[in-house]
Amino acid sequence: MAGEVLLGIRNLGVEFTTPQGTVHAVRDVSLDVAPRECLAIVGESGSGKTQLMMACLGLLAGNGTASGSARFLGEELIGADETALNQVRGAGISLVLQDPMNSLTPHLRIERLLTEGVLDRGMLGPSEARARALRALGRVGITEPEARLRQYPHELSGGMRQRVAIAIALMTEPKLLIADEPTTALDVTVQAKVLDVLRDTRDEGLAIVLVTHDLGVVAGIADRVAVMYAGELVELSPVEDLLAAPAHPYAAGLLNSVPRLDDLAESRLRAIEGQPPRPGEVAIGCAFAPRCAAASEVCREVAPRPRVLAGGRTVSCHAPFSVEAGT
Amino acid sequence: MTDAAVQIGGGGLWADSWQRLRRNRAAVTALGVLVALIVAAIVGPWLSAYTIDKVDWTLGALASPPSFGNGHWFGTDSNGRDLFVRVWAGTRVSLLVALLATAVSLVIGVAWGATAGYLGGRIDGWMMRFVDVLYALPYMFFVIILTVVFGRSLFLIFLAIGAVGWLTMARIVRGQALALRHREFVEAAIALGLPSSTIIARHIVPNVLGTVIVYATLTVPQVILFESFLSFLGLGVQEPLTSLGRLVAEGALEMESAPWLLLVPSAVLAVVLVCLNFLGDGLRDALDPRQR
Numbered sequence: 001m002a003g004e005v006l007l008g009i010r011n012l013g014v015e016f017t018t019p020q021g022t023v024h025a026v027r028d029v030s031l032d033v034a035p036r037e038c039l040a041i042v043g044e045s046g047s048g049k050t051q052l053m054m055a056c057l058g059l060l061a062g063n064g065t066a067s068g069s070a071r072f073l074g075e076e077l078i079g080a081d082e083t084a085l086n087q088v089r090g091a092g093i094s095l096v097l098q099d100p101m102n103s104l105t106p107h108l109r110i111e112r113l114l115t116e117g118v119l120d121r122g123m124l125g126p127s128e129a130r131a132r133a134l135r136a137l138g139r140v141g142i143t144e145p146e147a148r149l150r151q152y153p154h155e156l157s158g159g160m161r162q163r164v165a166i167a168i169a170l171m172t173e174p175k176l177l178i179a180d181e182p183t184t185a186l187d188v189t190v191q192a193k194v195l196d197v198l199r200d201t202r203d204e205g206l207a208i209v210l211v212t213h214d215l216g217v218v219a220g221i222a223d224r225v226a227v228m229y230a231g232e233l234v235e236l237s238p239v240e241d242l243l244a245a246p247a248h249p250y251a252a253g254l255l256n257s258v259p260r261l262d263d264l265a266e267s268r269l270r271a272i273e274g275q276p277p278r279p280g281e282v283a284i285g286c287a288f289a290p291r292c293a294a295a296s297e298v299c300r301e302v303a304p305r306p307r308v309l310a311g312g313r314t315v316s317c318h319a320p321f322s323v324e325a326g327t
Numbered sequence: 328m329t330d331a332a333v334q335i336g337g338g339g340l341w342a343d344s345w346q347r348l349r350r351n352r353a354a355v356t357a358l359g360v361l362v363a364l365i366v367a368a369i370v371g372p373w374l375s376a377y378t379i380d381k382v383d384w385t386l387g388a389l390a391s392p393p394s395f396g397n398g399h400w401f402g403t404d405s406n407g408r409d410l411f412v413r414v415w416a417g418t419r420v421s422l423l424v425a426l427l428a429t430a431v432s433l434v435i436g437v438a439w440g441a442t443a444g445y446l447g448g449r450i451d452g453w454m455m456r457f458v459d460v461l462y463a464l465p466y467m468f469f470v471i472i473l474t475v476v477f478g479r480s481l482f483l484i485f486l487a488i489g490a491v492g493w494l495t496m497a498r499i500v501r502g503q504a505l506a507l508r509h510r511e512f513v514e515a516a517i518a519l520g521l522p523s524s525t526i527i528a529r530h531i532v533p534n535v536l537g538t539v540i541v542y543a544t545l546t547v548p549q550v551i552l553f554e555s556f557l558s559f560l561g562l563g564v565q566e567p568l569t570s571l572g573r574l575v576a577e578g579a580l581e582m583e584s585a586p587w588l589l590l591v592p593s594a595v596l597a598v599v600l601v602c603l604n605f606l607g608d609g610l611r612d613a614l615d616p617r618q619r
Contacts, residue, residue: 057518062448082523090520097518102511107533116529117519168519 005071006176006207007033007056007093012068012078014051014060014231023279025051025064029233030306031226033176038198038208040218040239042254043228046279049211052228053178057095058085073175090117094169098181100162104153110137110164111149117172136167140197159190166197170206177201180211195220215258219243227251230277230287233306237313247313247320249292286318294319344537347613354609357602364599368422371415375400379416380567382407393587402587404577413569414592418599420570424485425550429543431489436496437532437539443497444504445527455501458494466491474562481564484557488550499542503535537614544607548600555596571596 014026026048033039041049055066056077070077072088080088089095097103104113114133118124124132130149137145140163153161162182169177179198183191199221202208210222218225218239225242227235227250235248246252253272274291286292289299299318306316348354372379377399393402393410401410443454473487507513508531516526555572557563564570571592578589 059514059518086520086522088520089518095515095518097511097515099511103515105512105516105530105534108529116521116525120521120525165515168515 004035005032006035006073007209008069008071009033009052009056010069010071012052012055012066012070014048014055014064014066016061016064018063025231025279026055027231028068029228029231031233031236033207033209035175035207036202036205037223038202038210038221039224039226040210040212040222041226041228042213042215042218044213044276046276047228048231049228050180053095053180053209053211057089057093057178058082059095090174091121091172092174093176093178094172094174096162096165096169096177096179096182099185100158100165101185103165104161106153108152109149110151110153110156113153113164114149114168114171117168121172123172132171133167136170137164139170139200140164140167141193142167157190158186159193162186162190162194163197166194166201170201174206176207176209178209178211181213182210183212183214183217191217215243215254227254232287232316233314234288234317235313235315237315238311241311241313245321247309247315248288248317249294249319249321250288252321253291286316344610344613348609351609351612353605354613357605357609360598361602361606364418364595364602365422368415368418371418372412375409375412377409377412379413379569380408392585393591401591402585404588405581405585408567410588410591413574414571414595417569417571417574417592418595420481420564420568421551421554421572421596422599424481424488424554424570425547428485428488428492428550428554429546431485432492432496432546433539433543434493435489436493437500437535439493440497440500440502441504441527441531441535444501445508445523445531447505447508451501451505455498458497461491462494470557470562481568484554484563485550488553492546492550496539496542496546499538500535503538504531507531507534541607541611541614544603544610548603551596551599571599 009032010030012026012029013024016023016025029048029052031039041052043049051060051064054060055064056070056072058077058080060066066078068078072092075084075088077085077088108116111130111133114136115124115126115129118129118132119126133149134145137148142148142160142163148156148160148164153164156164162185166177166179166182177198182198183194186194195217198208198210202221208221210217212218222239225235225237225239226233227242227246227248229250235242235246235251237247237251242251243255246255250272256270257272259269272291273293277287277290285298285300285302286295286304289295292299296319302318304316304318306314307320308314309320391399391403391407393400399409399411401414404410404413439454439458443451469491470487473483477483504527513526513530516530521529551571554563554570555575558570558573559576564573574592575589575596578585578592581588
């Protein structure tokens with residue numbers, strides 16, 4: 001994991017100016033994405049996981065501003081102008097959005113959608129672009145690619161559309177694929193297919209940042225997991241370690257709330273008590289303290305700093321579960 | 328709606344819309360009648376032995392009633408000119424002015440509105456304030472100034488009408504673009520690294536085209552009526568050239584002595600307007616995104 005860095009995020013913050021005041025969607029997040037790894041970012045709705053990635057691509061809404069630094073292959077993305085960002089968007093970093101029903105322009109044929117990125121950049125001529133489009137469709141497991149190229153998005157099913165969206169992202173042969181909840185809008189069997197496609201692309205050497213709240217997806221594909229809570233990165237661990245022994249109480253709570261088939265005696269779903277802080281609420285101390293069973297006086301008064309544990313883990317907690325004990 | 332969508336390898340939204348339009352009997356009839364009228368306007372004047380400015384001195388009276396015997400199928404006007412030829416020539420001018428003026432307003436309005444709506448923010452504000460200022464200018468005043476400065480010409484009329492007509496079009500398109508700009512597929516296009524101009528031209532404009540086409544078909548009748556109004560005031564087309572509006576205005580003067588001079592051109596004008604409105608309504612239903 002150490003060594004080469006594809007996307008280096010340092011002290012990234014995202015703020016939104018709203019009529020109710022400034023909302024800190026992301027606070028002081030630092031993490032690295034290495035080539036060929038799959039990093040999952042998990043957290044509940046509003047935890048800032050999507051905004052973190054959007055900030056890196058300069059895709060924040062008009063009232064949002066990003067601070068800190070995000071470097072893609074050494075090039076600063078935060079505060080870069082549109083021309084510079086357009087060099088990276090699509091070409092170096094591709095994005096797959098959550099809702100396949102709405103992420104394909106309805107009046108364009110699949111061929112056009114697939115090839116516009118490479119054609120407009122002049123990366124390929126029309127016939128090479130078409131050949132690559134056929135390969136990309138094959139790569140994501142779409143049958144009869146020739147016929148599909150002539151079709152419109154509304155003629156495809158949801159799962160096929162999401163795979164087309166991934167194929168579009170792969171067309172420019174990017175180094176990094178950011179997938180923002182790519183499976184959320186799909187049913188379970190289709191989810192499995194889309195995950196297979198992502199896993200294959202990862203195996204072919206593409207780095208993936210997977211934004212999700214589905215821990216099942218995380219377990220199936222991720223190498224490392226970043227857990228976000230209230231805009232902060234609370235834990236960053238290799239996936240086996242996190243699933244076996246979460247260090248941060250919130251990560252433990254998340255894992256606990258996944259229904260398990262091997263524990264049928266527990267008939268009720270376990271949830272984390274309380275609610276996440278409302279956006280814009282200013283927390284003194286640890287943002288998770290009000291909901292944390294292990295919270296002490298210091299948790300409520302002093303914000304924890306990220307600390308590095310053994311095994312390449314980082315956790316922001318005053319009293320992390322001891323990794324050795326494996327609570 | 329469903330059977331059109333399952334067509335294998337189907338032609339997409341436009342083919343679907345066309346199929347829905349074809350099932351709308353009123354719209355299809357209107358389209359047929361319009362095509363017939365356009366053909367008549369083009370070839371009509373050639374079918375008669377007379378021309379728009381030829382006075383037939385052989386007739387006893389100047390305004391003679393419709394007759395098959397002397398070749399004046401719609402009769403002659405108060406100057407002894409053949410009404411059949413003049414009506415079709417007038418239809419030709421009216422449709423030409425309407426279509427060209429609509430085309431002018433379409434091009435400027437769509438480009439202006441889509442750009443303002445997509446870019447948003449301060450640029451949008453300035454672009455739309457400019458539209459507001461033009462809106463505030465009295466329309467007639469504007470046209471009269473244009474006629475005085477550039478002289479009267481057919482070209483000027485559709486330029487003048489189009490130059491004012493695009494304002495509403497720009498507002499409509501801008502509203503649509505504003506809504507589309509936050510759709511996921513536009514975000515996906517931005518994330519693909521496409522420049523704004525490409526996104527506007529390829530991902531925004533075709534999406535508003537449905538609304539635009541419908542509005543355009545409803546604009547055409549307005550322009551025909553406005554041209555009639557201009558001609559009535561003497562600012563429109565010049566003699567011997569004529570338009571439906573002029574013919575109606577002239578016919579109204581002779582209404583009691585020679586009613587056909589009023590009835591024939593108003594009938595053609597009414598049919599054109601009714602057909603365009605039916606077609607516009609049909610297109611609106613056929614292109615309605617909720618039916619997709």
